Amino acid sequence: MKILLIGATGTLGTAVHKELSARGHEILAVGRTGGDLRYDVTDPAQTAAMYECAGRVDAVVSTAGDVPFKPVTEMTPEDYLAAFQGKALSQIDLVRQGVTRIAERGSFTLITGVLAREPIPTGTAASMANGAVEAFVCAAAIEIAPQRINAVSPTVFTESLSYYGNYFPGMGSVDLADVAQVYVRSVEGAQTGQVYAL
């Protein structure tokens, strides 16, 4: 398949790129500052330009999303808006614009995260954005068939424990290679409307 991979140069994007490439897929790596195509998908105009440049693809895979972390009393409306635009609206727009552009039986695989269901202090904006994307995925699935859409919702990466481990006490971790396998499952499988929690 020809796959558009958003956030390709990030920690997760690199792992997903490696796995999908190893399975013989042609990857168009998209990043804000690196990759084959340089676009910022928080800007709908750049998302349009990205699709224009990429041509027909079979799958859109997103591993990108930025949200602020602060106590709820220190958050501003702008922080929640930034979380919404940086992780939810950006990914929703990949779908909204992609539906008319990708293959008839193409798929979208978006990224959310464990904070949608297991909150941590300072994580209200992250939880909110993840919850928004997961509910959107379930709703979009019934409209875009036979195109498909799923979300990958991982806990902290084992490889990131040294940085973030203290924020996720006792919550376990998942290897990046295992998360990448779930992207394979979403892209090559037939399910839709799923939130793959791992």
Place this chain on the structure above:
Amino acid sequence: MKILLIGATGTLGTAVHKELSARGHEILAVGRTGGDLRYDVTDPAQTAAMYECAGRVDAVVSTAGDVPFKPVTEMTPEDYLAAFQGKALSQIDLVRQGVTRIAERGSFTLITGVLAREPIPTGTAASMANGAVEAFVCAAAIEIAPQRINAVSPTVFTESLSYYGNYFPGMGSVDLADVAQVYVRSVEGAQTGQVYAL
């Protein structure tokens, strides 16, 4: 208790007002165009002014939220933003600003809806906004204790079936009086971080 009721003149707000009043609570009814206090809580400045005017309250109860309904291919980024601001950010801001203003053991009860878990065509923005609020509620609960926060997530109201019934085939309905009881449960009970689905 002294309760700030947002969306007090709406279909649900009227039912909640009636039930909470009958239980002896003092209700400050807030609406954009009706009620004791006239404020639009999609504007953070008006939310601040509302709290200023209301003084110390024991509970904040929201029954208000507007979202657009359209096929995903007809949605614009502005539609999703409107849904976010009209149902998610507006309610999140009630909490963000309310935490430092309401009673030490006060509570917030927000409104979401069945589309967070049971999507319908044209409902991607509604699902998204509901999912955002529900995940926020779970996350905020662990930060604001001993204050509490819950969401009420009803299916279509029995009283609204003649208008909206065709959008919810076979999904059942719930009487407004039963939804109002769940608000009582949230306000007078001790639970927090709950999404009451009914």
